[in-house]
Amino acid sequence: MITGKNFLGSELSAKGNKTYKTFNPQLNIENNSVFYEANEEEVNQAVQMASKAFQTYKDFSGNKRAHFLRLIGNEIEELGDELIKMYCTESGLPEGRALGERGRTIGQLNSFANLLEKGDWVDAVIDTANPERIPAPKEDIRRMNKPIGPVVVFGASNFPLAFSTAGGDTASALAAGCPVIVKSHPMHAGTSELVASAIISAAKKSNIPNGVFSHLNSSGFEVGQALVSHPLVKAVGFTGSYAGGKALFDLASKRPDPIPVFAEMGSVNPVIVLPSSLKAKSHLWAKAYANSIALGAGQFCTNPGLILALENENLNDFCSELSIQMNEIQASCMLHPNIEMKFSKDRNAMLKESHVKPLYQAPDQKNTNFARQTIATVKGQDFLHNKNLHHEVFGPFSMVVRCESEAVLISILKVLEGQLTGTILADEAELSSNHEIISLLSDKVGRIIFNSVPTGVEVCHAMVHGGPFPATTDGRFTSVGTSAIQRWVRPVCYQNWPNNLLPDELKNENPLGIYRVVNNSLTSSKI
Amino acid sequence: MITGKNFLGSELSAKGNKTYKTFNPQLNIENNSVFYEANEEEVNQAVQMASKAFQTYKDFSGNKRAHFLRLIGNEIEELGDELIKMYCTESGLPEGRALGERGRTIGQLNSFANLLEKGDWVDAVIDTANPERIPAPKEDIRRMNKPIGPVVVFGASNFPLAFSTAGGDTASALAAGCPVIVKSHPMHAGTSELVASAIISAAKKSNIPNGVFSHLNSSGFEVGQALVSHPLVKAVGFTGSYAGGKALFDLASKRPDPIPVFAEMGSVNPVIVLPSSLKAKSHLWAKAYANSIALGAGQFCTNPGLILALENENLNDFCSELSIQMNEIQASCMLHPNIEMKFSKDRNAMLKESHVKPLYQAPDQKNTNFARQTIATVKGQDFLHNKNLHHEVFGPFSMVVRCESEAVLISILKVLEGQLTGTILADEAELSSNHEIISLLSDKVGRIIFNSVPTGVEVCHAMVHGGPFPATTDGRFTSVGTSAIQRWVRPVCYQNWPNNLLPDELKNENPLGIYRVVNNSLTSSKI
Missing domain, CATH: 3.40.605.10 (Aldehyde Dehydrogenase; Chain A, domain 1)
Structure with missing residues (x-):
């Protein structure tokens, strides 16, 4: 109740005195409570x-x-x-x-x-x-x-x-x-x-x-x-x-x-597709990314909103494959009419920016609050010089940037803002020979991913769901x-404190048996 | 050269085009360079x-x-x-x-x-x-x-x-x-x-x-x-x-x-003197604190600028002993005429606040830029209600607050701002029976000290030279x-990254032999 x-x-x-109700976006009606x-x-x-x-x-x-x-x-x-x-x-x-x-x-x-x-x-x-x-x-x-x-x-x-x-x-x-x-x-x-x-x-x-x-x-x-x-x-x-x-x-x-x-x-979570992946794995990555972009109606902070690739003959194949795969995925309901409205507005604004072209647009939706999933595309130089294109469109939207050269790709990486994630799709030889790209990308992100999708944030000890501003306000956590x-903690230091009055974590006997750094050596022993 | x-x-x-020179405060002349x-x-x-x-x-x-x-x-x-x-x-x-x-x-x-x-x-x-x-x-x-x-x-x-x-x-x-x-x-x-x-x-x-x-x-x-x-x-x-x-x-x-x-x-580094110390160790602590207050002409961020004690018959002894000890210490030169001027101004302003009385004042100094070391005193209730008295006087100055009751002492601790250090002078039985005082003080400081002086910041692994605002702008470090x-660091996370391209610290082989948390277990082994 x-x-x-x-x-x-x-x-x-x-x-x-102020009251409000929640909303059912599937039925497009207010809830009762x-x-x-x-x-x-x-x-x-x-x-x-x-x-x-x-x-x-x-x-x-x-x-x-x-x-x-x-x-x-x-x-x-x-x-x-x-x-x-x-x-x-x-x-x-x-x-x-x-x-x-x-x-x-x-x-x-x-x-x-x-x-x-x-x-x-x-x-x-x-x-x-x-x-x-x-x-x-x-x-x-x-x-x-x-x-x-x-x-x-x-x-x-x-x-x-x-x-x-x-x-x-x-x-x-x-x-x-x-x-x-x-x-x-x-x-x-x-x-x-x-x-x-x-x-x-x-x-x-x-x-x-x-x-x-x-x-x-x-x-x-x-x-x-x-x-x-x-x-x-x-x-x-x-x-x-x-x-x-x-x-x-x-x-x-x-x-x-x-x-x-x-x-x-949130962020746009840039994905860099290097040539080998465009050539050998267009289908694989197009399918994986179509699913990642549309997952949860794109309403994830790790949604891949920016795909950076070098212009070459295989990029067209990847793009058409991505369109085909997007078309396979049924549109879905967004969380709230306001969110769908904001998505529509931001999506339309992106498509109206100069030099931006639609690559895939889902048809107008019959169901209210359902999102028109969209892929746009733009040339590297145009992306580089238009900061409006660097912003997140919250929802099932992604932008494929066709970089005219590696230099353009590198220039883009240099001006990108802080991100939660950055991904490289490549073979291992390419990864090892593109040190500058990896180095620049890793300075901008909390998590750097190889041959995978950024959505799906694992809850584990090594996870970093964070990143430099404006992905978060504090990239150190x-x-x-x-x-x-x-x-939620800060260090507190006890000087010359009687052993029996110290917190258990700091007592000589180490009653909790935890690991501690004692006189510069890590140990779980007592003192 | x-x-x-x-x-x-x-x-x-x-x-x-702009140039300047440094100053020799001992000779009271500009240096040449x-x-x-x-x-x-x-x-x-x-x-x-x-x-x-x-x-x-x-x-x-x-x-x-x-x-x-x-x-x-x-x-x-x-x-x-x-x-x-x-x-x-x-x-x-x-x-x-x-x-x-x-x-x-x-x-x-x-x-x-x-x-x-x-x-x-x-x-x-x-x-x-x-x-x-x-x-x-x-x-x-x-x-x-x-x-x-x-x-x-x-x-x-x-x-x-x-x-x-x-x-x-x-x-x-x-x-x-x-x-x-x-x-x-x-x-x-x-x-x-x-x-x-x-x-x-x-x-x-x-x-x-x-x-x-x-x-x-x-x-x-x-x-x-x-x-x-x-x-x-x-x-x-x-x-x-x-x-x-x-x-x-x-x-x-x-x-x-x-x-x-x-x-x-910086901060005022409150020191709480509990009754046993006033009774049994007046001389010891008066001497130690006179030295700590005057050390380096009081120009330390951990200078003990606030001494909180319960009003009782032994407090007068402690105060006269502190005066005697201060008088034993020769005045010393401050870092710069501007610092001495600021000290004089802040010291005089403190002494002019209502209900504040001088307990000890060094005589007027013949040597320019030498500090008139000073101890002031005030009653707890007066201190509690006058925020001007809570501020640091940078230099050899300290204020003894005579708390009318434990309740007044606790009220003062509740309103004190963040501090680098807090010190308790007590015997162990008193320490263990004053949980609320310790608990309140530890919430306000980076370092909590028992029976010692706050000056002398040890360079070691366990040191916390920090504390809640305004002692620092970030008490977490x-x-x-x-x-x-x-x-100066932030965590960066690698997902699905080829082992040979990981930083050495994260490679399976653990070539640096460092301690790592691997699948939730701390180990220096390879994987």
């Missing part, structure tokens, strides 16, 4: 509760926090069909995707639970004392990562589960020991409320302090702005548009005490994979 | 060279970079007496301090060389492929830290060697694989030029690409602002005042592509110790 209310800790609250936008008082209460809860939650052991995360996963599973139906109703995405994303979300929670149980993630470093040192004695110094405080998480439109209420940002922040206040995404407020109820239920069952998790509804900007500006909020996680992410970053930078904003804002926890 | 010119890579350059302020063209040329050099320097092996760092140390040593004399002439600091700081500087360079030779610092993480995984195969994903690009380093006034031209910022950035452009501090431009010449000489001897290091003179703001705004600059290191650091942070945040600024801006290298 959807209440439409906010969770201030475990308490339901609906003090504001009414959601109550959080008001200023509720925002402040949620943050105050988070700040208070932090004082105890920060000292919870890794095992206790792990138990909480696993319980959240169980509680999400327990929501059963109700969650899956709500997800589909609010997103227009198919049931298979809903099930997959739920699995991914629970998997993420469990992967952070494993990380906590293992315990090494705190990066404990110990330099023991040397009282005999000349000219001055050396004191004992020990360091570990500690949580920074209340974190605000913005749900993403395109992943109602895995990048939203209990998604990677929330899971990693709770794992780090930070309370979380979620600003739910207005397009899937019902899905978000269900997941929030699962988190609250898990918190109660595992005796987590009330206020470690709160959930606020919002259809506008005010709630998000109030949260990011609140003096007790210490960091922000966001996945969405450049405009949204950059606005939050600017707001946070202008605070009297600036705080970090980890905004993942990832928002997917276990390293995402590093966003 | 001082030329007064800028180094654009290895080339000396003096294209600008004339320094040529870098102009816009020189700024741009230095950055362009750095950006070009980055393309090769970033791929230099750890061993090669280590060799370069060790050579820099040798070349600094080779400067011999000329450097030590120049240091004293430009800073007014005694020869012993110059020698100590030179040792520290060379030690830092060598500690980063050791780190590079060991190689583990890149945090290599490998998740191998699983082609049989259902429903989709898992591709091979590997990650390591890579340098971010050209870094600008601002020399600090108070450490002409260890936090300046070849100091921790420069050493860590060069270690990471980033070219460095130093904006030298105008108060010790000659010292800076000598050290720059040593770096250039080391670069030549170790075949480091020209442009990996440049050195620009500047007595105003323009050069620094132009550097921080330059599109090819990727990060900034700074140690100095809040006003200076915050201005650079704001400038960098407003760039079209914001870049990180690691500004260490340290500027002292080997972890300082983490400020």
Whole structure:
């Protein structure tokens, strides 16, 4: 049962006057439930509760926090069909995707639970004392990562589960020991409320302090702005548009005490097709890329929106093959009329830029909110000199750039902005003989891929889902994979501290049996 | 021989019209050498060279970079007496301090060389492929830290060697694989030029690409602002005042592509004296703290500027003992007339704030530029409600706050801003029974110290010389110790990449023999 209310800790609250509903893009109708936008008082209460809860939650052991995360996963599973139906109703995405994303979300929670149980993630470093040192004695110094405080998480439109209420940002922040206040995404407020109820239920069952998790509804900007500006909020996680992410970053930078904003804002994910792949593997790559471009109606931050190839006789074959393959794929429903409208507008604007030609356009769609998947093409020199063509079209759209020479390709790589991913389709000999291209591309991306597609972000330890600005506001961190926890911590150092009063992670006895750097040697032994 | 010119890579350059001289505060006269302020063209040329050099320097092996760092140390040593004399002439600091700081500087360079030779610092993480995984195969994903690009380093006034031209910022950035452009501090431009010449000489001897290091003179703001705004600059290191650091942070945040600024801006470094220490160890701590407050004329970012104690009969003893001990210490020369003037002004302003009383004031100094070391005192409630008293007075000044109750002490801790350090003087029983005080203090600091003084920042692996804003602009990093290298890198992830084309750090064979996390297990074995 959807209440439409906010969770201030475990308490339901609906003090504001503004309400809104979600939308079913497949049926093109509003859904029934009414959601109550959080008001200023509720925002402040949620943050105050988070700040208070932090004082105890920060000292919870890794095992206790792990138990909480696993319980959240169980509680999400327990929501059963109700969650899956709500997800589909609010997103227009198919049931298979809903099930997959739920699995991914629970998997993420469990992967952070494993990380906590293992315990090494705190990066404990110990330099023991040397009282005999000349000219001055050396004191004992020990360091570990500690949580920074209340974190605000913005749900993403395109992943109602895995990048939203209990998604990677929330899971990693709770794992780090930070309370979380979620600003739910207005397009899937019902899905978000269900997941929030699962988190609250898990918190109660595992005796987590009330206020470690709160959930606020919002259809506008005010709630998000109030949260990011609140003096007790210490960091922000966001996945969405450049405009949204950059606005939050600017707001946070202008605070009297600036705080970090980890905004993942998408990119065009350039793909470089070298000649051997055009010649020998046109069909293979055309098919793989048609599927990657159209996957999830193109609504992925890793969607390959830019294909850079050298002009030669095989490029025409690749292009026609790509068109044929795109034509094989049925158009699909976008997340919301507003998203489809923005896609149409941006797609049309791209096609109207000088020298840009359509390579493939799906026919006008009979079904409302379905996307006309599109491939455009342009010459390298024209792309190079028109910055408008470098921007992302969020949806099933890609641009094939026909580079007149390797020099043009290199010039393009030099001016490209920061990206989440960059891909090279080539044979190994070509890869090894194109050092400059690889080197330039790797400076621009968080993840560099050989002979594959950028969509499908593996949740694993080595993953970097991040990249230089404007792909994200902080390319030093990832928002997917276990390293995402590093966003919510800072190192704290203990000098000359009595052993029995140190955190367990730093005690001589190493009661947690974790790996530590002791006097410059990595060891899991006691001291 | 001082030329007064800028180094654009290895080339000396003096294209600008503006010149300036340094000052000898002990003799209260200008020094002879004339320094040529870098102009816009020189700024741009230095950055362009750095950006070009980055393309090769970033791929230099750890061993090669280590060799370069060790050579820099040798070349600094080779400067011999000329450097030590120049240091004293430009800073007014005694020869012993110059020698100590030179040792520290060379030690830092060598500690980063050791780190590079060991190689583990890149945090290599490998998740191998699983082609049989259902429903989709898992591709091979590997990650390591890579340098971010050209870094600008601002020399600090108070450490002409260890936090300046070849100091921790420069050493860590060069270690990471980033070219460095130093904006030298105008108060010790000659010292800076000598050290720059040593770096250039080391670069030549170790075949480091020209442009990996440049050195620009500047007595105003323009050069620094132009550097921080330059599109090819990727990060900034700074140690100095809040006003200076915050201005650079704001400038960098407003760039079209914001870049990180690691500004260490000092703090008041609160010290909490619990009752047992007042009773049993008044003399010990009064002496230790008098020395710590006066050390280096109080010109340290870790200077203990705030002593918080509970009002009781023993506090008077501690205060008189502190006065006696302060009186034993000879006043010393500050770095520059401007610094002494600022100290005098801030000290006088503090003493004029309502309810603040002087506890000890050194007599008026006959020697120009010598500081009147001062201890003030105020009641807890008065301190709590007057934010003016929370600010740093840079120099030999400290404020004893007489807290009327534990509740007042706790209220003060709650409103204190972020700090580099926080110290507790107590016995162990008191430490363990004051959980709330410790917990609040540790949330505000980078380093928490038991029964010691905050001055004397050990260069070691576990050190955190950092802390929440406004102690620094990014409390997630340290500027002292080997972890300082983490400020200049970002993770880059390779997906499905051919083994023989991976960086050595990520190859199956593990040719460097470094520790890596392979499929979630830490190992130095090959795969």
